[in-house]
Each structure stands twice: as structure tokens, then as C-alpha cells.
Amino acid sequence: MAPYESDDATAAARDEDLPTGRRKAARYVVPVAVVGVAAATIGLVPALADSGDPDLPKITAQQLIDKIAKSDVQRLSGTVKVSTDLGLPDLGGLESGLVSGAARGEGDGSSADPQSKLTELVSGTHTLRVAADGPDRQKLSLLESGSEYSLVHDGKDVWGYDSKSNEVYHSTGAETGGRHRADQPPATPKGFADEALKAVDDTTSVTVDGTARVAGRDAYKLLIKPRQSGTTVGAISIAVDARTGLPLKFTLTPRSGGAAVLDAGFTQVSFAAPAASTFDFTPPKGAKVTEEKKGAEEKKGAEAPEHTREHATKGGEDLAKGMNGATVLGKGWTSVASFDTGGGAGLPSGGRGGGQGGALGGFLGSLGDQVSGKFGKGTVFSTRLVNALITDDGKVYAGAVTKDALVKAANTGK
Template identity: 60%
Template sequence: MPRNEPTEVTEEWDGGRSARRRKAVRYGVPVAVAGVTAATIGLVPAFAGSGSPDLPKISAQDLIAKIAKSDVQQLSGTVQVTTDLGLPALPGGAGAGALGGGQGGGGAGASASPQSKLTELASGTHTLRVAADGPDKQRVSIVGKSADYTLVHNGADVWAYDSGSNSAVHHTAPKDARHGAHRGAPEGLPDGGLRNATPQELAKEVLKAAGDTTSVTVGDTARVAGRDAYQLVIKPKQAASTVGSIRVAVDAANGVPLKFTLTPKSGGPAAVDVGYTRVDFARPAADTFAFTPPKGAKVVNGDRAAHGKGESGKGLGGFGGFGGFKDGQGPKGAGGFEVLGKGWTSIAALKAPGGPGGKDQLAKGDAGKFLDSLGSKVSGAFGSGHVFSTRLVNALITDDGRVYVGAVDQQALIAAADAAKK
């Protein structure tokens, strides 16, 4: 097979005016990081390279259209999620799970709440078993060493069950979720974070809009979960972004994203790597989606608990709970935030909990020393503060109680804080 060379695209991307392209843009992808969607995709003509297996050449436009046209309704398989953001260890061995909150209130029921499991996916390697049969039936299980956590959506019923505590939370699926479009993930689940921990949903988040802050090419072909795949290679054009590249492996036969890999600009292992290790596109057995709480299980009515707290049945959106905010606003009651800039260098600006007083308390004594050990002191026209860094997301907390966070370098955060003071 001759080597595939980049070829000029004679048709311009029309922003979604044709039916096929409208669908491609709608399902198309930049990644939601710390509440800021890396917004736009600029298509660069390129074709699959000389990797194995040999596949017909395809342009980036056509591969995105192939993803958009994919209408896989049934699948089952195993997904491996590996996250390495370089988060610091907390004193006393407290893990990410200590940060999770539960819709079901305190006690055993809270451990079965989807929100209590989101932060567990923020570090380490996890195995998920997934199954779907159309928009009304989905199942996701996090496989643990000693216990499993399972979400089941079957029609109007959504169950979350934690085998370790033998506790369950029941929700009624939103009506729009029961009849919406299905893309191979549990749309009816009350919390979007676990639903988005699949290659399909991550890819959809990254290709949502077309624009000029991103280049997209087609890289070498690959084999993922025994399937032939093309690879979209997505790179920010904005120098201040901490994202090096994103690779999305796409099933050559049916257009389903099989693997999502985000590598930081600093290099090293992937910060986020989510991919199928096994996948089957046959219809799962009907009893896959049946669930009855085991004898003696603690069962919490999630609808009643959420109503009592003034919450909706829907939880946090976006991978890791970072998405789900519209028009640059945060959740109600949290003060909200504004988005500064655009594309991959967007920065979320918000007030720190407790304001300047809370920050002053942290700066005193041992708490202040601990703060200094985690972050680096910086100053500028905005005043002074601390920058806290991971391999992907950086945050600036100023001494006057403002927070600037995004997948950008330290200088971009300082510049944003300086500009806000003018």
C-alpha cells in the first residue's frame, strides 16, 4: 500500500451548513479541563500514515464525519481508565475519595452516590465494565480489588450500588434522558461524570465545535481491543496551553471512538488514557440491566434526598465532574465563575471560599507552611499569591481571595490576574 501523503482539501469546512457536517460539528470534539472547555477544532488536511494495520486513506474531515454518523446502539466491553495528573498526596494518606460528596446524605447511602465515586477516577488506574442497549438501558461498573461499584439505567429506573457498604441509591431517570439520542454511554444516569469516563463521551467533548485554536490531523493506524482503528491527532495552536496532544482511536468499521489519550506538553506518560481493552458490538443479554438490591442492603431514595436539598436529579457533568456549566457560570449557590480567554487557554476566574479572610487564616502557622510546600509564591500587578500545579491543570490563588484555574502555564494565570486588576 503506497504511503499516504497530505492532500489539499478543495472543499472548505462550512461551519456545519450541510446535514452531514452539522452532525459532525454537533458530535465533533477540545477537552473540558477544570470547568473550561478547550473550545474549537481547526481541520488540517492529512491522511492515515503507514502504521499497522493497512487501511484506506481518510481525511480528518471525513473521519470526524464517520464518528458523527456512527449509530452504534448496542455494545459491551471493558474500559481501562488511567489518570496521572501529578496531584500531591494529602497528609495522613487521605485519598481523592475523601473529597467526594453524596447526594444520598451521610452514612452508608452516601457511599453509593455517583458523586462519591467521581474523584476516585482522578488518579491511578481503574477498570470499568460497560454495557449498553439503546438509550434506555446502560450499565457501568467500577471493578475494585475487594468491592465493585455499579450504575444501572433501565427505563425509568437508575440504581447506584456499592458492594463494599452494601448500600444503594435509587433515582428516577429524567424523561429527556430516556428518549434522547444514544451514543453508547449511560445518558440516563443521574451523574454525568461516570457516564463521561468512556472513549466515546470524551471524544464527543473534544470535537464539539469548529474553530481556529486547534489543528486536527490523522496519524498512524492502530489496533485497539482487537479492532482496526484510525487515529485523530488533536493539538492546540495556543502556546500557553499545557496540553501537548490528544489522540482518539476510531474504529475503522463503525466510527466508534475506542481510545482517548491526552498527553501534557511537558511530556512523560499520558495524563488521561481511557480505552477499551475488550469490546463487543452485539446486543447484551437483557438481564445485564436488571437490578434488585441485595438482601439487607441500605437503600436511599435519591429523588427525595435531592429534593430535600433543592438539587435536581442530575449531577455534575463532564469528565471528573468538571463540565456541566453554561455561559461561564458556576453552580448555583457557589458564586459562579467567569471564563477569561478562549479555546485551550481559557481560564476560569472565581472567588475563593471564605474570601480574603479564609486565605489569611491559611497563611498562618503550620497551615501557611503547608500551603507554601504545595504551591510556589508569585507576585505581579495583581498583588501576590500562590500557584498550585499539576501536570495538566494549574491554579493561582491570590492573597485577596481570587482563584484563576485552567490548563495553561503559570505566566498565563498571572497575566489573567493582572488584567483583572486593570
Template identity: 60%
Template sequence: MAPYASEDSESGARRRKAVRYAVPVAVVGVAAATIGLVPALASSGDPDLPDITARQLIEKIAKSDTEQLSGTVKISTDLGLPSLGGAAGGAAGGGLMGGGEHEGGGSSADPQSKLTELATGSHTLRVAADGPDRQKLSVLDDTSEYSVIHNGDDVWAYDSKSDEAYHAKQKQGAHSEDGTDGSDGSGDDAKKAPKGVPATPKELTDEILKAGGDTTSFSVDGTSQVAGRDAYRLQIKPKQSGSTVGAVTVSVDAKTGTPLKFSLTPAGGGAAVVDAGFTKVDFAKPAASTFDFKPSKGTKVTEADELKKAPRHEGSVKPKDLKADELKAGGLDDLNVIGKGWTSIAELKLPKEAGGLAAGKGSADMPPEASKFLSSLGDQVKGEFGSGTVYSTRLVNVLVTEDGKAYAGAVTKDALVKAANAG
């Protein structure tokens, strides 16, 4: 997945393109709920900036036309889960998409799997953008660097650790083979991020602003300095009880309206679940050479078309390979959303074996001892629905019942039990 650009429209006649820096943070899609705009004057703070209402600040963000910048971004994601590292990338890239470095024709530089590692832990990124056709994102490590470069019709990715490169040709307006708006790993739709994957910092804000309603309060929580620039702090809080989201804070550049930092803190307190922001930023036009890339002699280069033709690992399945009756058997047709806004809960029917595993009863593929260990990772709960196991992170909780249902959301355990009782 590369840095993406998309059109930012103010009205039918005024459409401008804004740069998106893609950083996979899956939990934000759950937290971005129905929002109501509540004007509030900015409180005193440092630096001393003119008072502004929350509505005016949101309008300032919407009118921002920043297309050229460069800088350093620090992103930290702490769900309370162990870091998956390359294993996460392998599962996402190899298991579903047929890619991954362990399969024939795969590449360790393939963005489809490599950037999945950003979903956990702390990472330092270097970003640059010059309009919708030139962006670069580099993930910095102690001894290596991974970069994705979009320059005109070409998308390059390079992993210095393995000395491997990935190359795809950009096709304007293309879509993935399964008809979705997301990339299929070929680079054919490199400008469009997969659905549900926000970027940082601006696209994270856009995800939240898409919704509207009376479940959320907006206020301006003073001012701050981010990357040496004066900024307003836009604070977003749920009005509903039962949500595990404490607050979302977006630091907005006072001059350009560009979001510089995004932070999501849990209701239970402690460090932010997601914290992403610039530590250095420059709004000058980056040098054209920033987006140049040519593989060195000896570098293994994998073309996107090669990955599409390569045989997939046994057992790997692309979404398009699944038939309608198989999807129904998996319960995807039975997805139901309970409630609204920040306390929305997804209800899904699972295979009956899943409920038994959660209760520690085992299955043909898993002995009771292993199943009991799995269930011990969660909390056993009972209610009118029967019994089940709640698996928790710092933001998202999931209840799996013995009768094979799952309830998931950025809500408390009690809210899940209540939803299961009602169901």
C-alpha cells in the first residue's frame, strides 16, 4: 500500500486534490462514529491564538489545500496486543492475497504485506508529497529502511534489509479484480486506499467527519505546538455511555488548516491507543530527486504482474474465489449492527464450532486442552443468552457465545452482554 492522493471537494465547482499518507490503523474505523458539531470557544493556552469555534476549525480543515510537504511522522499503536511484526504481513499478504515472501514469486518488498507491520508498535516514518502524482513514504528502522515511492505512472517499493524491490505501473481509475475500490496488490489502484483504511493525519480526520449526528461533542481544547508550528486542538468525545473510546484529539495547523497530529485515548485511561503526528514538517516543495528511484545492480526486482501470475500457496484463498453459498455458510449474510454511533455493536453468526472452542470444549481439529487454553485468554461471562468468552483489547471487545455468535465493538463488556441478552 503506497501513499495515496484523492480529490478533496468543497462544492461541485471547487474540487482540489489533497495528499494522503497511508498508515494502516484499523481501529480508527471502529472509533469514527456519528458526530454532532458543538461550537465551543478555544480556551487559553500556549501559543496565544485567536479564539475559534469547533465548527470554524472543522471548516478550516475542510478548506485546507496543502499538496506539498515533507517531514517526519511518529506513529504508535497500542491495543494491548503483542507485536505481530512480519507475521501480520505474512498473514495478510500471503494467506489472503497469495503474496508474501515465503511463496513462489513473492517479494519482501510487496507493500500489500509489508506495511501491515505498522498496525502495532511504534514506528518512525519519513514522508514527502508534491501533488497527487508524487509521494514517498519511508519506514525507518535501526539498521534498515523500507520505502514506497509513487512517481507518475510508476510505483516502487524497496526493502534495504533484503535488497528487494517491487514495481507496479499506475493505471488511472483502475479497480481491483474483485471489483472493490481497494488495491489487489498489483499496484493498479495505487492511488486509492483500501476501504476502511484511514491515513494520517488528515485522512484520519476525514473518516470522522464523514458522519454526523448527536452522539458526539466537539470542542476546541486549547492550543499547542506540533513540529514547531502553532496548532489548535480539536477534541472529539462520545456523549454515549458504554464506549471504550475516551476522546479523539486532532491538532490542526493554525495557518494552513492541515491536521498535524491525531490521538485516540481509551476511556479507561493510560497511553493513547493510536498516536500519529509530525515531529518535523516543511510545507515547501520537495526536490524532484526525492521521488526518483532506480534499483541497484544485484537488487531483486519483482514486477506486480509476476505476483498475479505466480501460483498461490495451498490453502490461500482470494475473496473472489469464495462462492455465494460459502459466504452464507460462514455467516457473512447474517451480519447485524446493533445500536448507533460510538456504541455500535456488530453481531455475526459463526460456525457452531467457534462457540464450542470459546467455551473450551474443543473440536475435531483442536483438542479440549488447547481449546481451554484459548478460552483462558478471555473472560468467561454468563447471561440470558447462555455463556461465552469476552476477548479484550484496550479499545475493542469481542464476545463469542457458546451458540456460535460474536458481538464486537468499541464498547464495554457489559454492553456486549446486554446486546447478547437482547439478541
């Protein structure tokens, strides 16, 4: 990464590769797609800061970024909390169920499949326990009311266990294990920080914003802010452990103000090696075990955990990574991912005689704002971070940008 000219100077180093994935073209579930996109865009895990700002030696933004890059913490255990506030419409919990259901449709049908289970973190506050012992052993447990979901990576084996349904999901192979972060369990502030730093370029301001206490440890605060207008991202704050360089907290706030979209970090952390038994797993007696389908590793591997911790920053460029055939319009924080659903039409008609499809179209349309431009007509579905426009001819534009920016992108793309 190029040196900073000053604390306000910007870094280079941004991933230009846009790997393609499976197309997600369910045009009748647009609000649900927006929820899923938002989940992919923000990642998952919060933290509570202790009171008092420690007195630490001065450090520049470049030095702090270098400290993060050189951090080599491979053993840890701790508790994290994730609070996510996307500003979604209140559907009585239906939105989370629909998202996890949609993810199961892409997975192998098990409630223990991490691709579906971890999407539940898209809203509300959740408590997780994490542990890591080198590149081959990690564990994440999602604590729920009266139940627990565990994701265990031990060598070539990846196990997902949902105690509520007593279902187990199992996948094997070096490639599967390799999809997890080499030294951390999925869904930790380090993963989010890495992705945020990839997004730093000449459209970004990076500064050191004082110090903090997080999970009982002294930390520096790195502040990342877009220089561009038109993005919904206000700022990203990363609390970095002063001794180890490990990111302890990740907070993303929207430009519109108010509560953070994501407040993620450790409430307790230890850098001692976890007990070896932490990573042992044997399917409980009577549990339903689902083996990953043959060849599925090549298609998705352990994609869900990685999916939840990635794409913590820019809209269009990151969204395009998970959409087959998607193109990117614009640059930096105002980039927009564009793709065609292939159906040649937008929402199902809400007109008379539309039957069930018409009723569904009317319901979905009521959750969005009708817009028009050179591209034609369409509907914008919004969260506090990610917005998506689906046009009447079946094209989708999505990104961490405002409604006006989406319409402008659609006009340009047309």
C-alpha cells in the first residue's frame, strides 16, 4: 500500500478483481434480495467500548494500517455482540425468515447450513462466542434463546450444528477449510477491517481518531470516510488493539445519521490458546446429518461465513463480486452494481386480473418508491445502507448509494 502523505491522505491498494459467482435473480423477492445484499455489504459482530480514553504514543494513519497488516494473532477466544440496524420495514420477523429461507434454497436444505443460518444476523442484536487456534481450527457459536448454533472448522472438516432443530451440516476438503480466514473464525472485526482497507483509495479520507478502551484493552481508532457525495456510507471506525494490532471493534455509520448500521466488536477477549476440546465435534445421537453435495465445494465451499464478513464497504464493486454477469457503473463509494434478471420484466403486475402475482406485486411495490427516468420506470427498495432499483424491464441496480444516484446510474446504464 502506498504511504500516506498525511493523516488525511489516501491509500492506494484496492482489489480490482471482480470474481463472479452465482446469479441471484429472484425478481419476485426484491425486498428480501435487498436484505440479503445489505447483509453481504455489512458483515456481522459488535462491541462495547470501556469508558476512558487511554494515553498512547502518537501514531499516523499509515503506521496504524501497517500495524493491522503485520498483526499475527492466531490464537484467541472471546465474546462478541452484533447489533445491526438497517432500517428495514417491520414485518414481524418475517424478513429474517425469508432471507434465511432464500439462502436455504441455494444451499442443501439443512437448517444447519451456515449459508442460511448466519443470514439471521442481518437484524437485531446477537451474542456470539468465537475461538481460534491457528489456520486450521476455528469455532463460532451463535447464542439464541434456549438454543445455540455452532460452526466448527477442524482441519479438513467443517461442521454446522443447530441445536434447535437437532440438525448437522458437514463438509470436507482442504478447499472448504481454506475458505475460512486463515487465522480467525468467520465474523470478526478483523475480517471487516481487511475489507474496509481494501476499499481505501483516492475517494477516501483516512485518519487516526484518538484512542479507546475495548474489551478491557487499549486501542487506537482508525477513521475511514468517503470523500464522495451520493454514498449512503457516513464513516467506518475501527478500534485497533495497541499491542497486537488486531481490530477489536468495527462500526459503520450511515451518512443520514442516527444509530450505527453495524456496531461490531469484542466484549471480552483472551489471546491464550483455547482448549483443544473446543474444536471437537461429534454429531449428537439422533441428529439429522446433511453432507455437502458432491461438487458443491467448487460452487460455494464455506461461502456463507466468508460472505457474512466480507463486503463491509463500497456498494457496487463488492456487490458485483457475488452476481454473475454484473457490471460496475461509477467509481469508489458511489459505484453501482448492475445486472439483468433475465426475465424481461420487473415486479409482477398489480393490475386487475393479476391474480396472486398481482397481489404480490402490489405488496412488494408498497415497500418501495416508484421512480422514472431515461431508463423507463421502476421501484427503489431502500435500507439505511444499501439501496436497490429494479426496473420494469427486469434490470437491477444496487449499491451503498442514494436513490438519486441509483436513478442516475440507471439512466447512464440504459
